[in-house]
Amino acid sequence: MQYSDKVMDHFMNPRNVGEIEDASASGTVGNAKCGDIMKVDLKIEDNVIVDAKFKTFGCGSAIATSSMATEMIIGKTVEEALSITNKAVAEALDGLPPIKMHCSLLAEQAVKAAIKEYYEKTGRLNDENKALFDMLEEDPH
Amino acid sequence: MQYSDKVMDHFMNPRNVGEIEDASASGTVGNAKCGDIMKVDLKIEDNVIVDAKFKTFGCGSAIATSSMATEMIIGKTVEEALSITNKAVAEALDGLPPIKMHCSLLAEQAVKAAIKEYYEKTGRLNDENKALFDMLEEDPH
Amino acid sequence: MSDKKRVYLDYAATTPVRSEVLEVMLDIYNNNFGNPSSFYQEGQKAAKIIDQSRETVAGCIGARPNEVYFTSCGTESDNWAIKGAAIAQAQKGKHIITSSIEHHAVIHPCEALARQGYEITWLDVDQYGLVDPDDVRKAIRPDTILVSIMMANNEIGTVQPIAEIGKICRENKVLFHTDAVQAAGALKIDVKELNIDLLSLSGHKIYAPKGVGALYVRGGVKIANLLDGGAQERTKRGGTENVAGIAAFAKAFELAVSEIDDNARRLSSMRDRLIGQVMAEIPHARLNGHKTSRLPNNVNISFEFIEGESILLMLDLLGYSCSSGSACTSGSLDPSHVLLAIGLPHEIAHGSLRVTFGKDSQEEDVDRLTADLKNIVQRLRDMSPLYSDFLKAQKQA
């Protein structure tokens, strides 16, 4: 598999591995059958993601995209985080092999799932922003 | 093609090439379409083959078997010559590749064809010896 | 890290060309380039090499030389055997029996035939990957034309009861093909004793180069050609012969057969050492394949809660070359069909590792590998949500 150095770095030295005890919200996507599960915990204060942690069962690029995605959203507002696409994550990793692009989609989904839970918990999910989470219904495989 | 040294010797230095001006009899077998024609001239005195010459259009083993066959019959009585089989010619050449065995059959046929003509000319062809020449009807290919 | 001395542990995927074999090839490339179909000396020299190679290969499997045909790889041999038998016997019937753990070089030709109206029975295997000969017997019908069961599996190393299956096929007058690509050079093969009609071989698994294989076709058995062309291989397989590859294959096979016992001893000792260590030191691991009816060089273990590619990637960075499932499927996201067939759930099948030993493997590699694996598995489990779920559930219970 031809992974970029960035991917390899995030795979071997993943940032933000772990769980947040008192997470504001968390999201889990994927399933064991397909070989990848990502769980993202968010700590949100004043609409800003102050911490993010992940746990991932999956291949090298699943782990690297989880690591990169959490890094990209920390310090961002929830709205900014929502606007980060899987392509942006893949680009930040200097690209992914075509067969592995679904991993970046999964990372985007994991973040969005967590934020959706946050919206639900805080009563912010409404007809206007609902569409932002439509992509959670997509099958990344 | 794996030819024996004997075949190569008779191919490169064929014995008895040529024609006999006042041949007692001659026989031609094969056809150009199949790629081999053999013509054998015999000089017969007192029932003994005192000379034999051949001309052959054909492959290496066709030439070698013609050469060997003429050599084998010179000095023999006509009856002795008739008893020389294609297998004997092939053996005298230390064997032929399987795909080339038909050449030795052709050589046997050429000799027999000449002797048949001799029998006919001398009125010796009869119901008893006719069967000796049955193999002239076989297609060697 | 990638400058580390590398430890190759994927001999089931492919093997390097051994020096004795490379010598044979070089001699041919430098001194013997003729076309074996050519009439003159260069051609006849080349033809003789092929004849001798055929004798050697035949000798390695108890066959007659004229029962051996050279091909370009194991895949071609499998395709030829299966499609060739199917076409040649279409009058008799269109039913084929095979197993669910065959190599794709058998599965995909069968599926191609299925699209053309043939019917395939896919026999299940037990938890160790064994085909039950009785299942073969029961599956045979009047219109069955071929049974294809591999001699040894490339992923889990399970060795099938080929003698029994061969006997059943012969008794029922059904052709029996076996893919012996992984078995060759590791197990003794006698096609007559085993009642085999068609047997596939490949060079690059036994220290010959890639690009050469062979098919044994028992005398009297008729199969249609796959490669129609010139008069090569007694008009059964066209194409100018890969003379160097064929001679290399023969040399490598001869050497492998002469070393079978030594290698079985040496490799199975490493195999059992690795299995023992991993099972003792890494929890939640399971051995795939049969304990004893197994290739001497094959280890296949699943580690729960983690995914195979991550293991491979970390091993690769530490200098180990291993595989998860078949190398051929590394482009795919599905777990191995073999591991699913022996009953592993998807998530466990995803976490499997295949280590296959060979010529350059050393006992000390085993000890280092176990230590490194232990760390890797722990690191990946620490990242895995499945593992934390498991730990939480355990705590609660």
Add this chain to the structure above:
Amino acid sequence: MSDKKRVYLDYAATTPVRSEVLEVMLDIYNNNFGNPSSFYQEGQKAAKIIDQSRETVAGCIGARPNEVYFTSCGTESDNWAIKGAAIAQAQKGKHIITSSIEHHAVIHPCEALARQGYEITWLDVDQYGLVDPDDVRKAIRPDTILVSIMMANNEIGTVQPIAEIGKICRENKVLFHTDAVQAAGALKIDVKELNIDLLSLSGHKIYAPKGVGALYVRGGVKIANLLDGGAQERTKRGGTENVAGIAAFAKAFELAVSEIDDNARRLSSMRDRLIGQVMAEIPHARLNGHKTSRLPNNVNISFEFIEGESILLMLDLLGYSCSSGSACTSGSLDPSHVLLAIGLPHEIAHGSLRVTFGKDSQEEDVDRLTADLKNIVQRLRDMSPLYSDFLKAQKQA
């Protein structure tokens, strides 16, 4: 006599592996034995070599890399193209158009399809071996699925009007396959300009080793697999890739293409010199094939009254390696189907000689060959009953 320095003049049968190419292979055998499907470094290094080789080969014929598939030989490429196109398009129709002078690697697959219910139109050629594009146009029917016409003939060297034929096929939406095994490296090939859909190549005719070839499949064209198996070659051709062979093929093809003009000049000068000398000095000889639309290295001449194998045998003993007709048919007693197709009577077809020049050929070889040929032809004519008949008939007239 056989210790004489040999003069190889059968480059159309096969070529030696050139040193630049052997170097590439050796480097791979020694340093790069991984399976390209493998995940780890060794595998990825091998995969990269294949990618680069594919780009190189694509560049040599004006194709895109993903239109090139590696095979084991020209015969496999021909079989795959023809049988694959036939199976993929069986719904549209079962009519195939080809010529009567194709290589057996095209003829025999067509005959195999004919036995399975396909209908083959065998186009005649003219006395020079040329297919008339108009005949192709006229032969096309609504159920025509494939036209297969070789780019250059292996026996008589005739180069076909491929551009015209390609245009006709494209206009009629019929797939066009061309066997370019002999043309590659000798003629410039641009698959787009020539409207080619499928094109066969072979390594061992262009100084790469035996056992490797390629098939160009135009993007969008669907053909059925011949070798079903692993995911290699984008799932279109299973079998572990012959990495060294593929890299060697790419290197050799690249070199050949870069030398096309030089070689054409050098070889056609020798060709024309030999033809001129033989025609001037040996009576009752005729040139087979076209005078100008001809491969630069091919000479094919029939000598009346004598038989080809005898000529070859004597030449062999003098150190020359030549051929009569196709090397593939040397096991056969029939005269070449190509020579019969251009109208030679059997007995003259039997007496034909093919000389094909290549890398190590020298002008001086030509002069020596003519002199030796003159003697040989005379010697054989002196033994030939056909020649004495001819002389007698001449005397009488």
